[in-house]
Amino acid sequence: MNSGPYLPRRTLIRRSAAAGLFTIPAVSALSACASGGGDDDSNAERGEVTENNPFGVTDAELEVVIFDGGFGDQYALDAEALYSAAHGSVTHDKTQEIQSRLQPRMVQGDPPDVINNSGAQAMDIAALIRNEQAYDLTELLDAPSLDDPSVTVRDTLMPGTIEMGQFGGQEMYQLNYAFTVYGQWYSRTALDRIGAEYPQTWDEMLAVCEAARREGMAGWTYAGVYPYYFNFTLYPFIGKIGGPEVLQAIDNLEPNAWRHDAVRAAFEAYHELTARGYVLQGSPGMTHEESQDEWNQYRALFIPNGSWVENEARANTPPDFDMAVGAPTGLDSSDALPFGALWASGSEPFLVPAQADNTAGGLEFLRIMLGRESARNFTELVSSLACVRGSADGLELPPGLTSAGEVLEAAGDNILIPRMPDWYRQLNNEEIGGAIAEMMAGEIEPDEAITRCQRAADAAAQDDSIQKFTR
Amino acid sequence: MSNTRSGEAAERRADTGGGVLNVFAHSFLVLWAVLAAGPVLWVVVSSFRPHTDLVSDPFGLPTDLAWDNFSNAWTSADIGRYTLNSAIVLCGSLTGTMLLGSMAAYVLARFTFPGNRTVHLLFTGGMMFPVFLAIVPLFFVLDNFGLLNTRQGLILVYIAYSLPFTVFFLVSFFRTLPGAVQEAATLDGASHTRTFFQIMMPMARPALISVGIFNFLGQWNQFVLPRVLNVGDPDDAVLPQGLAALMVQQGYEGDWGALYAGVSMAMLPVLAVYVAFQRQVQTGLTAGAVR
Amino acid sequence: MEGVTSAERAAPGTVPAQGGPPPVHTETPDRPSPVLRLLFVAALFTPPRWTPRRVRYDRRYRRLDQYRFVAWFLSLPLLVYLLFVISPFVQAFFYSMTDWTGFSSSYTFTGFENYERLWNDDAFWDAARNSVLLLVAAPLITLGLGLFFAFMLSAGGRKRRDQAISGVTGSGMYKIVYFFPQVLSLAIIAVIWTRIYSPRSGILNEGLGAVGLDSWQREDWLGGDVARWCVLAVLCWSFVGFYVVLFSAAMSSIPTEVYEAALLDGAGRRVTFFRITFPLTWDTVRTGWIYMGIQALDAFALVSVMVPEHGMDVIPSYLYDKAFRDGQAGYATAIGVALFLITLVFSALMMRVGRRDRIEF
Incomplete structure (x- = not known):
């Protein structure tokens, strides 16, 4: 209830009182049981707390739902085996339709205990937090880590992991299990074939695209159906041109944040790709899988993506592909940040619903996932870094992940973390994504795309029903 | 129907005249037949082709039959389970709809009592309610009765939302039945209940079959209600949910062959049922059209 | 069902001891005695074979039999329909004037704010x-x-x-x-x-x-x-x-x-x-x-x-x-x-x- 200043003017009615207005049986039945009591945690029954069992997990059943996307679900199954060996049994479920499958259950007040809230159909985490549906994971952070009781879980995490789980306060509501490097993904083989070096400035980018065209290859492809894939390189590109403050202003929904020169320069640069015909024909209507397919078939050189793509596209990647990632190409020498700057942050969010029956089990499951064994297993299985320090140490890594490690090192401290996707999911995916989609499809000019982004951001800033965050 | 049949017979007898218009008419009819059946055929043909062929040439014919598309769809997309779930739900809901619908319709059509018009209007007015207006409260009604995410709940909801059309259709049918039969039965001392089950129901068989087919199609294909009211255990999903999930899944796994195979398996049985009963469907529509 | 059984017991003609006036058996058809009226009501809610003779041979029985049949046949469809179709629709109009999130059990009445x-x-x-x-x-x-x-x-x-x-x-x-x-x-x-x-x-x-x-x-x-x-x-x-x-x-x-x-x-x-x-x-x-x-x-x-x-x-x-x-x-x-x-x-x-x-x- 964030009705704030309006509250006194309204009459607060409990459901039971409201139901009295009707004589229809179903309505009076409504009064009998509240559907989803907002903040009672009578459900969270805890057992005895011991050193190996910091949350007092009982042998109650644990229900885990995993997003069956780029990472599959084997890593979770393995962690569940560890859990059930020590505690109760685990019910495992995987789906790609997180929202349509789970949102009604959240509304009903009968959610699973752990949710891997990810993918194109993820639930809006900000809305969940606003409605007190997400459990505060601080307890997990302060618990002893699985491998060394003298070190807390907090101290085993990669930098930025905790911040990515916070929404304007100290509470941590989601744990981003993977550590993802976003950028322009490409095939080294393809780049060699056209005899080009990885482009560092936009002029070089245009030259490489032209060279690719001569080889019958498009410069770029992207998932037009999910146009916010473009944000993976567009946001850091903006930050690189104008500095991190520009992104910060955008995240904070500041007035005229989108009208910054850096935004205009970035939009115009991207629009040039379309205007010059460097984007693969049909990209605007492709799903991520379709665009990755085309990219794997050497029909396009670059694709804006995150490091999950190596595992997601594994089945269709040719053996000689030699996948790699580069930091987003900069504009020119006047850029505020060096070429190496990129977006890298946690992804693959996990949350424990506040109304879960077995919150203790949920926390314990996450603690097991953050243990060294599970984290290394994750990195090995899906070729992605985990949010646990040293998860890749001593492992033999596939080319894409190796390259991700290299660009990450080259970036040094110049890591940009836009919060827009988590904070304002709808704004990011639908409004900004939609404007970029139309611009890249050649239907609108950069000016109009910027105007639309700004208008959408202003509308969100004024919408009381959207929770606001600042950084 | 009889009209058409005699028309065809007549055609065979005498074929004189003809002209440009006939060609014109026929070409449009053929064009639409291609448009109506084409996509269906395309899906069936494509379901035998491997993914890579489909990407390179969407129009091609299968070079050799890729049966593993079907086994992939069957196992990974669980079409079999969803079909079974749909069948179980429909067993209950279709029987219930027909029973409750004909009971209400019979009473409304053949008896005068205070409130008859009101009740009739209440039922038939429901045809105009957008399901979406009710969907959020309905969710909580079911939740409070413990019926959310259960088959019983889905069955009851299917019945409830099929009643308007069923009652509307059957009332107009029961009104056309001769009253003399009913009176004779009453004079013979048969109770109203007996008259209904043993005399009126058999007489109404054609109408019951027609409306039953419509309800079958409507409930089998229902998308909105299960998407909101049946989300508990994924193993309990009904076929339309399974198909939507399959579509999303192929977005991540990229196997169009399996998608087409899944769609084929979902639609061919229904098409078969339709072709088998198409005469009843058409007479049913006739009864509806010529009220 | 309690009332039904007691009414049946009363069927043979004994007067229920509720202190009402003694039944006067007038033959005015428009004014059935309270007992008869009670019996009629009882018969309306019970299967026909439980109908007491006195009611069965009454002139008005035919109509009662019809109404009873109507009531029995209509009750179940109507109940299902009211419960799952009509009541959600009526509730929808009420909820549309609240700021209910759907997540929690409480909400505030906001009048026409949503419509605004x-x-x-x-x-x-x-x-x-x-x-x-x-x-x-x-x-x-x-x-x-x-x-x-x-x-x-x-x-x-x-x-x-x-x-x-x-x-x-x-x-x-x-x-x-x-x-x-x-x-x-x-x-x-x-x-x-x-x-x-x-x-x-x-x-x-x-x-x-x-x-x-x-x-x-x-x-x-x-x-x-x-x-x-x-x-x-x-x-x-x-x-x-x-x-x-x-x-x-x-x-x-x-x-x-x-x-x-x-x-x-x-x-x-x-x-x-x-x-x-x-x-x-x-x-x-x-x-x-x-x-x-x-x-x-x-x-x-x-x-x-x-x-x-x-x-x-x-x-x-x-x-x-x-x-x-x-x-x-x-x-x-x-x-x-x-x-x-x-x-x-x-x-x-x-x-x-x-x-x-x-x-x-």
């Missing part, structure tokens, strides 16, 4: 525009095609000496094939058409290329402004067959003599259609129009499967997002009420505009 917000919500109006477009265009196109094909099927055949009008060869076959899309679930249709519209491996672009219409090919059918026309096309595609069969049925009930008379007057096929067929099937057309309009207003399955997240919305898909994604159940029901009003206005309009005296033949 709705009025100023651009996204809602975008969705509403799309819905109204579908509402107007889908019936027009679908019923137009339906009538055209139905007329062709029943009157497009060769002229024959002994018949004023004749269907084309194989009209039965056409009707079967045309009905195919109607048999398929909208979910299946949406999946199929998503693939057809796919820019790289879909048959629409391929087909356009094959017939030399390369310039009509699009990179994206479902994401941008064309999407609403694509959805409209699928909607029409899936329902035309239904109306062909429906209208054929209606047309087949027009007596041949009417056509013969027209033929004698020298009417061509076009005149026959507009002067005879169309007016005589008007009732069916109007009902079909309303039904199609309601289908078009829904379109949820198509939009939610086919159109990407950033693409077009229709009212139902916007409602679904608000209710189940954004946790704004109160606002969502206000959207539902708006949808209901549109449906109502549309139906009323069609009823009124289309009302004309039924032509008897």
Whole structure:
């Protein structure tokens, strides 16, 4: 209830009182049981707390739902085996339709205990937090880590992991299990074939695209159906041109944040790709899988993506592909940040619903996932870094992940973390994504795309029903 | 129907005249037949082709039959389970709809009592309610009765939302039945209940079959209600949910062959049922059209 | 059921000791004794074989028997209907005036605030525009095609000496094939058409290329402004067959003599259609129009499967997002009420505009 200043003017009615207005049986039945009591945690029954069992997990059943996307679900199954060996049994479920499958259950007040809230159909985490549906994971952070009781879980995490789980306060509501490097993904083989070096400035980018065209290859492809894939390189590109403050202003929904020169320069640069015909024909209507397919078939050189793509596209990647990632190409020498700057942050969010029956089990499951064994297993299985320090140490890594490690090192401290996707999911995916989609499809000019982004951001800033965050 | 049949017979007898218009008419009819059946055929043909062929040439014919598309769809997309779930739900809901619908319709059509018009209007007015207006409260009604995410709940909801059309259709049918039969039965001392089950129901068989087919199609294909009211255990999903999930899944796994195979398996049985009963469907529509 | 058994025990004629006045057995038929009245009421709620003799041989029993039957037969359907259809609808009107999130058990009564917000919500109006477009265009196109094909099927055949009008060869076959899309679930249709519209491996672009219409090919059918026309096309595609069969049925009930008379007057096929067929099937057309309009207003399955997240919305898909994604159940029901009003206005309009005296033949 964030009705704030309006509250006194309204009459607060409990459901039971409201139901009295009707004589229809179903309505009076409504009064009998509240559907989803907002903040009672009578459900969270805890057992005895011991050193190996910091949350007092009982042998109650644990229900885990995993997003069956780029990472599959084997890593979770393995962690569940560890859990059930020590505690109760685990019910495992995987789906790609997180929202349509789970949102009604959240509304009903009968959610699973752990949710891997990810993918194109993820639930809006900000809305969940606003409605007190997400459990505060601080307890997990302060618990002893699985491998060394003298070190807390907090101290085993990669930098930025905790911040990515916070929404304007100290509470941590989601744990981003993977550590993802976003950028322009490409095939080294393809780049060699056209005899080009990885482009560092936009002029070089245009030259490489032209060279690719001569080889019958498009410069770029992207998932037009999910146009916010473009944000993976567009946001850091903006930050690189104008500095991190520009992104910060955008995240904070500041007035005229989108009208910054850096935004205009970035939009115009991207629009040039379309205007010059460097984007693969049909990209605007492709799903991520379709665009990755085309990219794997050497029909396009670059694709804006995150490091999950190596595992997601594994089945269709040719053996000689030699996948790699580069930091987003900069504009020119006047850029505020060096070429190496990129977006890298946690992804693959996990949350424990506040109304879960077995919150203790949920926390314990996450603690097991953050243990060294599970984290290394994750990195090995899906070729992605985990949010646990040293998860890749001593492992033999596939080319894409190796390259991700290299660009990450080259970036040094110049890591940009836009919060827009988590904070304002709808704004990011639908409004900004939609404007970029139309611009890249050649239907609108950069000016109009910027105007639309700004208008959408202003509308969100004024919408009381959207929770606001600042950084 | 009889009209058409005699028309065809007549055609065979005498074929004189003809002209440009006939060609014109026929070409449009053929064009639409291609448009109506084409996509269906395309899906069936494509379901035998491997993914890579489909990407390179969407129009091609299968070079050799890729049966593993079907086994992939069957196992990974669980079409079999969803079909079974749909069948179980429909067993209950279709029987219930027909029973409750004909009971209400019979009473409304053949008896005068205070409130008859009101009740009739209440039922038939429901045809105009957008399901979406009710969907959020309905969710909580079911939740409070413990019926959310259960088959019983889905069955009851299917019945409830099929009643308007069923009652509307059957009332107009029961009104056309001769009253003399009913009176004779009453004079013979048969109770109203007996008259209904043993005399009126058999007489109404054609109408019951027609409306039953419509309800079958409507409930089998229902998308909105299960998407909101049946989300508990994924193993309990009904076929339309399974198909939507399959579509999303192929977005991540990229196997169009399996998608087409899944769609084929979902639609061919229904098409078969339709072709088998198409005469009843058409007479049913006739009864509806010529009220 | 308690009352029933006690009433039965009272049946042999003993007076219940409730201190009422002793029963006076007058034979005034309009004024049954309290006991009898009680028995009647009891009999209304019990199976016929429990009916006491005294009631059974009463003159009014026939009517009671009818009412009892009506009550028993109507109660179950009505209960299910009230519970799952009517009550949610009534509740929706109430919730639409609250700020209920759908997540918690408490909410605040906000009067018409949701409606005010709705009025100023651009996204809602975008969705509403799309819905109204579908509402107007889908019936027009679908019923137009339906009538055209139905007329062709029943009157497009060769002229024959002994018949004023004749269907084309194989009209039965056409009707079967045309009905195919109607048999398929909208979910299946949406999946199929998503693939057809796919820019790289879909048959629409391929087909356009094959017939030399390369310039009509699009990179994206479902994401941008064309999407609403694509959805409209699928909607029409899936329902035309239904109306062909429906209208054929209606047309087949027009007596041949009417056509013969027209033929004698020298009417061509076009005149026959507009002067005879169309007016005589008007009732069916109007009902079909309303039904199609309601289908078009829904379109949820198509939009939610086919159109990407950033693409077009229709009212139902916007409602679904608000209710189940954004946790704004109160606002969502206000959207539902708006949808209901549109449906109502549309139906009323069609009823009124289309009302004309039924032509008897």
